[in-house]
Amino acid sequence: MTGIYVYNTLAREKQKFEPIDPENVRMYVCGPTVYDYAHVGNARPVVVFDTLFRLLRHTYGDDQVKFAANFTDIDDRIMAKAVDEGVSIRTISNRYAKAYLEDMGALGILNPTLRPKATEHIPEMIKMMRALIEKGHAYEAEGHVMFHVPSMENYGRLSNHSRDELVAGARVEVAPYKKDPADFVLWKPSSENQVGWGSPWGRGRPGWHLECSCMIEKHFGETIDIHGGGQDLIFPHHENEIAQSECTHGETFVKYWMHNGYLTVDGEKMSKSLGNFHTVHDLLGDGYKGEAIRMALLSAHYRQPVDFSLDALKEQKRRLDKWYRLTDGVEAATDVPSTVIDALSDDLNTPKAFAALDALANVETAAELKAGLRFMGLLNVDATEWFQGDAVDGVDAAEIEALIGARNTARANKDFAESDRIRDELLAKGIILEDAAGKTTWRKA
Ligand SMILES: [Zn+2]
Structure with a gap:
């Protein structure tokens, strides 16, 4: 097989990937709303589309592929947290954007070419809303700017839901200022004490869908090659991105739509109430390896559901241990x-x-294996670092070395009870000692 084939959600089939311009391949993936730590479900599209980014770079050249992943840094959940803590929304969004970059960095991702932020694109949003109003696709109502869904002929073709079905299935919110129940918010008014920006329709803030259309237009132009995200974004988010962009430009917005499947934990939907909710931040803090998380997330085909568990992480860690030793x-x-x-x-x-x-x-x-693993975003550290790692459960390397020293003294004195006690003490903390060639080394269990 030559060339890259991808499943296009819009076409509902696997298609040969043919970029609009092989010298300028453009991919956009919806990024996080930065109001909290990313959970493992959020991390799935990150590693999936990072793998695709790597493949595209390998095929078209590193400088020929542009990949944008945004930060949604204005959102009601960010605003609520800022009020709770008595800080600015920027304090909240910067804090979680920074944590996101650290956590995703531990999963071995390459930096996207661009990381645009919603709040840096307000003028572009105003421009797009003006164009949509002018063309009869949007209207102002009580400080809101609404997209008028019936103004578009083929709304719903990505999710395969017609406007009528959406309304009948009550998948839309009813509000007095809407001309049609399926209409969605482009801009909403902010009260005095809420964050807002000036606009021709009064002080307000953007709805979520608008930012992606505007960032894509600004950085990549009217049509891009690949737009990706989780399956849960198909409706309404991606459907609404299509509506905004295509009604503004009259051009095809995206050539290939790609969506990853859901993630379950131990066979169940992940939820805080079930106690099976894992943030990447916590997993890393508990000593799980980012590369093992990456492997676990990539262990299933991206369009299939993936079941995540701590046992799966341990299994992938053992697989990585073997590869690290071998290479x-x-x-x-x-x-x-x-x-x-x-x-x-x-x-x-x-x-x-x-x-x-x-x-x-x-x-x-082993040399080919190493090249393949590195390409897949694995084997990012050397073997010594991999097997030792950072502090484990409050035990740091210096403390371990001190205990190894004490054990060596005990062994020299033939105090094997003490020597075994120290070995067991470390084992209880997840540290395995290995005696070889007159030397004692340690690794995490
Ligand atoms: Zn988006």
Whole structure:
């Protein structure tokens, strides 16, 4: 198979990927609303589209691929948290954007080319709303600017829901200022003590959908190659992005729409009330490895559901341990193995790519294995660092070294009871000691 094939949600089939301009391949993925830590479900599209970004760069060249992932830094949840803490929305959004970059960085992602923020695109939003009003696709009502869904002929073709179905299924909010129940908010009024920006329709703030259309137009133009996100964004978010952009420009907005499937935890929907809610921040804090989280999220094909569990993380950690041992001191091959590229080129078949890596997991092909793993965003540290890592459950490296010293003294004095006690004490803290060639080293269990 030559070339990249992707499943296009809009076409409902797998299609050969043919960029509009191979010298300027453009991909946009909806990013986080920064009001809290990202959970593992939020991290799935991040690692999925990072893998696609890597594949596109490999195929078209690093400088030929542009990838934008935004920060939604104005939202009612950010505002509520700012009020709770008595701080500005920027304090909240900066705090969680910073945590997001650190947490996702631990998952081995490449930096996107652009990380635009909603609040930096208010003039572009005003311009788009003006254009939509002028063309009869939007209207002002009680300080709101609303998109008028019946003004668009083919609304709903991405999610396959017609306007009538949406209204009948009560999937839309009813509000007195709406001309049609399916109409959605582009701009809403802010009260005196709420954050807001001046606009021709009064002081207010943007609805969520508008920012992505405006950022894409500003940074990439009217039509882009790939727009990605979680399946849950198909309706209403992506449907509304299409409505805004295509009614403004009259051009196709996106050539290939790609959506990743849902994530469950231990077979159930993840929720705070079920106690199975995992943020990446907490998992990293508990000593789980970012690379193991990445592997667990990529272990299922991106369009299928993925079931996440702490056991799965441990299993992926063992797999990575094996690969780290096998490639320790080996120089990576120059080329990424073709079996890995072929698997990913077939609609990002990551399970098949990992199977191809497993097939290379022996001494003779360790250099190819290392090249393949690095390409997949893994093996980002050296083996020593991997097996030691940072502090584990409050035990730091200096303390471990001190206990190893005490154990060596006990062994020299033939006090094996004490030597075993120290070994067990460390084991209880998740540290395994290994005695070899007259030297004691340690690693995390
Ligand atoms: Zn979006």
